[in-house]
Amino acid sequence: MFDFWNNYVALNYFYILSFSIIFIYRSSNVVKVGTLMKSSIEVDNLKKSYDKTRFRDRVAMLFGAKRTREKVVALDGVSFKVRKGEVFGVLGPNGAGKTTIVKILTTVLIPDSGEAKVLGYDVIKESLEVRKRIGVLPEDSRRGFGWRLTAFENLLFYAYAYLLPNPKERVKEVLKLVELEEEHWDKWYQRLSQGMKQKLALARALLPNPSVVFLDEPTKGLDIMFVAKFREMVRNKFGDEDRTIFLSTHDLRLVEGTCDRVAIINKGKIVAIKPVSELKNLVPNSIRNSYVLEVDSKSTDRLNDLVLKLKELDIEWYQVDNHKLEFLVKDGSLEVANEVLKMAINNGILVHSFHKKEIDIEEVIMRILRGGKNAS
Amino acid sequence: MQAKRLLGFLYIDFKAWLAYKYELFFWLLNTVVGAFTYAFLGTYVTLYEKELMVKYGSFLSFLIVGMAYNYIIYTSLMAPRMAINPWNLMWRLLIPAKLYEIIIGSVLFRYLIGIFQFLTYFAVATLFGAKFNIDPISTLTAIILGVAVMWGLGMISAGIQVITKRWDPVTWFFTMLSGLFSGVWFPYQLLPEPLQYVSLILPQTYILEMLRGAMLRAKSLTLMMDQLIPLVLSAIITISIGYFIYMKSIEYAKERGTVGEY
Numbered sequence: 100m101f102d103f104w105n106n107y108v109a110l111n112y113f114y115i116l117s118f119s120i121i122f123i124y125r126s127s128n129v130v131k132v133g134t135l136m137k138s139s140i141e142v143d144n145l146k147k148s149y150d151k152t153r154f155r156d157r158v159a160m161l162f163g164a165k166r167t168r169e170k171v172v173a174l175d176g177v178s179f180k181v182r183k184g185e186v187f188g189v190l191g192p193n194g195a196g197k198t199t200i201v202k203i204l205t206t207v208l209i210p211d212s213g214e215a216k217v218l219g220y221d222v223i224k225e226s227l228e229v230r231k232r233i234g235v236l237p238e239d240s241r242r243g244f245g246w247r248l249t250a251f252e253n254l255l256f257y258a259y260a261y262l263l264p265n266p267k268e269r270v271k272e273v274l275k276l277v278e279l280e281e282e283h284w285d286k287w288y289q290r291l292s293q294g295m296k297q298k299l300a301l302a303r304a305l306l307p308n309p310s311v312v313f314l315d316e317p318t319k320g321l322d323i324m325f326v327a328k329f330r331e332m333v334r335n336k337f338g339d340e341d342r343t344i345f346l347s348t349h350d351l352r353l354v355e356g357t358c359d360r361v362a363i364i365n366k367g368k369i370v371a372i373k374p375v376s377e378l379k380n381l382v383p384n385s386i387r388n389s390y391v392l393e394v395d396s397k398s399t400d401r402l403n404d405l406v407l408k409l410k411e412l413d414i415e416w417y418q419v420d421n422h423k424l425e426f427l428v429k430d431g432s433l434e435v436a437n438e439v440l441k442m443a444i445n446n447g448i449l450v451h452s453f454h455k456k457e458i459d460i461e462e463v464i465m466r467i468l469r470g471g472k473n474a475s
Numbered sequence: 476m477q478a479k480r481l482l483g484f485l486y487i488d489f490k491a492w493l494a495y496k497y498e499l500f501f502w503l504l505n506t507v508v509g510a511f512t513y514a515f516l517g518t519y520v521t522l523y524e525k526e527l528m529v530k531y532g533s534f535l536s537f538l539i540v541g542m543a544y545n546y547i548i549y550t551s552l553m554a555p556r557m558a559i560n561p562w563n564l565m566w567r568l569l570i571p572a573k574l575y576e577i578i579i580g581s582v583l584f585r586y587l588i589g590i591f592q593f594l595t596y597f598a599v600a601t602l603f604g605a606k607f608n609i610d611p612i613s614t615l616t617a618i619i620l621g622v623a624v625m626w627g628l629g630m631i632s633a634g635i636q637v638i639t640k641r642w643d644p645v646t647w648f649f650t651m652l653s654g655l656f657s658g659v660w661f662p663y664q665l666l667p668e669p670l671q672y673v674s675l676i677l678p679q680t681y682i683l684e685m686l687r688g689a690m691l692r693a694k695s696l697t698l699m700m701d702q703l704i705p706l707v708l709s710a711i712i713t714i715s716i717g718y719f720i721y722m723k724s725i726e727y728a729k730e731r732g733t734v735g736e737y
C-alpha cells in the first residue's frame with residue numbers, strides 16, 4: 100500500500116535530488132570558470148615600441164640636451180583571440196614582431212599599451228597566475244640552462260622550481276616524450292648537440308604539464324626526422340586535447356598541417372587571421388591559377404616567336420623561362436588556354452606537357468605580405 | 476617561501492660546484508692554506524705588537540675575525556647581482572615564483588660556502604691558540620646587520636648595473652677601499668688621522684668593529700651603541716633605497732626588452 104507517508108518520502112527524495120543537481124551544477128559553474136571560458140588567450144590592441152636611445156644620450160637629455168628618442172615600433176596595435184584547445188600559429192618574416200608578442204604573453208616584457216590575458220589572467224597584473232599555467236620554449240632556448248649540469252639535472256631543477264609532486268619521475272617522462280635518448284641524459288648540457296639542446300628546452304616547456312604552451316621558432320636546429328615527429332606532437336597538442344598551443348615561426352611548412360588558424364604578421368601589424376586552408380581564398384580568383392606549357396629544347400626559338408603572337412589572345416600575364424612558358428588567362432578560362440596550346444602546335448612546337456599550376460601557399464603568403472591591406 | 480623550490484636552487488648550485496673538480500680542490504686548498512697563513516701571520520705579529528694585544532687579546536684573533544667575515548660581507552654585496560645574471564634572468568622570471576624566493580634561492584649556496592670558510596678559519600685559529608670571548612647575541616646581531624647593510628648596497632649597485640649595462644662604481648668603492656680602510660687586516664686607528672675619515676664612511680668598519688667587540692671581548696649590545704646605531708640606520712636607509720632601485724631596474728629591463736642582455 101502506497102500511503103501518504105511513502106509518497107512524502109519519495110517527494111523528499113525528489114526535492115533533495117533536484118536541489119543537489121542544481122547545487123552541483125551551480126557550484127561547478129562557480130568553481131570551473133576557467134574551463135567554461137572559451138578563449139585561452141585574448142590580446143587587445145597591443146602596442147610596443149623599443150626605446151633604442153643610447154644611455155649616453157639619455158643622460159644628456161636628463162641635463163636638458165635636446166635629442167630625440169630613437170624608437171623601433173615592434174607591435175602596432177595587435178588584437179586576436181585564441182580558443183581553448185586551439186593550435187594557433189603566428190607567421191611572419193624576421194623582425195615582424197612575433198617574439199615580442201610571445202615575450203609579452205609570457206610576462207617577461209611589458210607592453211606600452213593594450214591588454215593581454217592568458218587563461219583570463221592579465222599578463223601584467225596577474226603575471227604569477229599566468230606563469231603557473233604556461234610552458235615556454237623561448238627563441239633563445241639555451242638561456243637558463245647550466246652548462247656543466249647534465250640534461251637530467253637541469254630539468255630536475257625546474258621540476259623543483261615548479262614544485263612538481265614527483266620531480267624525478269616527471270623529468271624522465273618528459274625526456275622520453277621529446278625522445279631524448281637515455282644515453283644523453285647524463286651528459287653535460289654543453290656537450291649536447293644543438294638539436295638535443297632544443298629537445299631539452301622543449302622538455303622544459305612541457306615539464307609543468309601546462310594549459311598553454313608557447314613555442315617560439317621551435318624547430319630551430321632539429322633534424323628533419325624529428326621535425327616530422329614534432330609536427331605530429333603539436334597536432335595532438337602533446338597528448339592533451341584541452342591544451343592550447345601558441346606557435347610563432349617564419350617557417351610556412353611548419354604551420355601547414357599543424358595549426359588550426361594562422362595570424363600573418365608583418366611590421367607589427369596582423370595582416371590576416373585565417374585557417375590555413377582558407378589562406379588561398381585571400382588571393383583574387385583571377386590570379387590564382389596559371390598554366391604552364393613545357394616544350395622540347397629544340398623548339399625554344401619557336402616558343403619565343405609564339406610569345407609575340409599571344410597579344411591576340413586574352414592573356415593577362417606571361418613569363419618565358421628557357422623552354423617553359425607560364426601564363427595567366429583572364430578568369431582562368433580553359434578555352435583561351437587551349438587556344439594557346441593549339442597555336443603552339445600549329446607553329447610546329449614540340450610540346451612536352453601542358454598543365455594547370457595551383458598557386459602554392461608560399462606564393463599566397465608572399466602576395467599577402469606584399470599586398471598589405473586588401474587581404475583581411 | 477617554498478622549501479622545495481629553495482632545495483632546487485641548492486641542488487643545481489651544489490651540482491655545478493661539484494662539476495668543477497679542479498677548482499673545487501683548489502678552493503678547499505686555498506681555504507685551508509689561507510687559514511694557516513693568517514694563523515702564522517697573526518701569531519707572529521702578536522709576538523711583536525704587544526700594544527695591539529691590549530685591546531683585542533691577540534692579533535691572531537683580530538685577524539681571523541676580519542678575514543672570516545670579509546667573505547660573507549663580500550658575498551652579501553655581490554648576491555643581488557648574482558640573482559639577476561642575464562644568462563638566467565629570463566628563466567628565473569618565467570618560474571612561477573615570487574621575486575624574493577628567486578633572489579634568496581640564487582644566493583643560498585654561496586652563504587653555505589661562506590659559513591664553511593668562516594668555521595674553517597676559526598678552527599685553525601683555535602688550533603694556534605687564538606682566544607675568543609663571545610657574546611652570542613651581539614655576535615648574531617653584528618652578523619645580521621652586516622649582511623643587511625651590504626645587501627642594501629648590493630641592490631643599489633646591481634640596479635645601477637642593470638639600467639646602465641655598465642660596471643658600476645658603487646661596488647668598486649666598497650670592495651676596493653675596504654681592505655685598506657675598514658680594518659680587515661689591522662685596526663683602522665693605525666691609519667694617519669685624515670685617512671681615518673674614509674674608514675668612518677665605510678659600513679664595513681662598523682661591522683668589523685662590532686663583530687670583534689662581540690667575539691673577542693664579549694661586549695653586550697648596550698656597550699656598542701657607537702656601532703649599533705650607525706649600522707641600524709644605514710641598514711634601514713640602504714635597504715629601502717636598494718629595494719626601490721632594484722625592483723625599478725627589473726621593471727625597466729622588462730619594459731625595454733633588455734632582460735637577457737649583457
Ligand SMILES: Nc1ncnc2c1ncn2[C@@H]1O[C@H](COP(=O)(O)OP(=O)(O)O)[C@@H](O)[C@H]1O
Nearest residue numbers: 149171173193194195196197198199731732733
Ligand atoms: N630589446 C630590443 N631593443 C630594440 N629593438 C628590439 C629589441 N627587441 C626586438 N627589437 C626589434 O623589434 C622588432 C621586432 O622584433 P621581434 O619581435 O624579435 O621579431 P620576430 O620575432 O618576428 O623576428 C625588430 O625590428 C627588432 O629588431
Ligand SMILES: [Mg+2]
Nearest residue numbers: 197198238316
Ligand atoms: Mg623571433
